[in-house]
Amino acid sequence: xxxxxxxxxxxxxxxxxxxxxxxxxxxxxxxxxxxxxxxxxxxxxxxxxxxxxxxxxxxxxxxxxxxxxxxxxxxxxxxxxxxxxxxxxxxxxxxxxxxxxxxxxxxxxxxxxxxxxxxxxxxxxxxxxxxxx
Numbered sequence: 144x145x146x147x148x149x150x151x152x153x154x155x156x157x158x159x160x161x162x163x164x165x166x167x168x169x170x171x172x173x174x175x176x177x178x179x180x181x182x183x184x185x186x187x188x189x190x191x192x193x194x195x196x197x198x199x200x201x202x203x204x205x206x207x208x209x210x211x212x213x214x215x216x217x218x219x220x221x222x223x224x225x226x227x228x229x230x231x232x233x234x235x236x237x238x239x240x241x242x243x244x245x246x247x248x249x250x251x252x253x254x255x256x257x258x259x260x261x262x263x264x265x266x267x268x269x270x271x272x273x274x275x276x
């Protein structure tokens with residue numbers, strides 16, 4: 144027989160950790176993947192809105208940039224919205240929103256789409272300058 148012959152039922156138990164009851168007024172963090180999906184859906188909606196409303200029948204160099212612009216504007220709108228959500232959450236509860244998440248949210252959802260739009264704009268201008276039709 145082992146030295147500790149207590150059965151599982153008589154062994155002292157650790158006190159249960161109190162469960163945190165979520166406050167409905169506090170925003171829950173949205174996973175990053177869902178943020179990307181929502182921004183992507185807004186981007187697709189912006190591109191589809193352009194394509195099915197104001198785009199010409201034949202898409203050329205100028206109108207191609209307009210289509211890309213509308214796609215990226217959809218992503219930018221979603222990114223600025225999610226960054227605003229993070230800013231409001233940090234204003235309410237600074238301890239729940241670390242600096243790393245704020246920087247990540249700003250860079251990934253705001254700065255990167257602006258940088259992509261700028262790069263595509265430079266390529267578009269270069270293609271106009273060299274005379275691509």
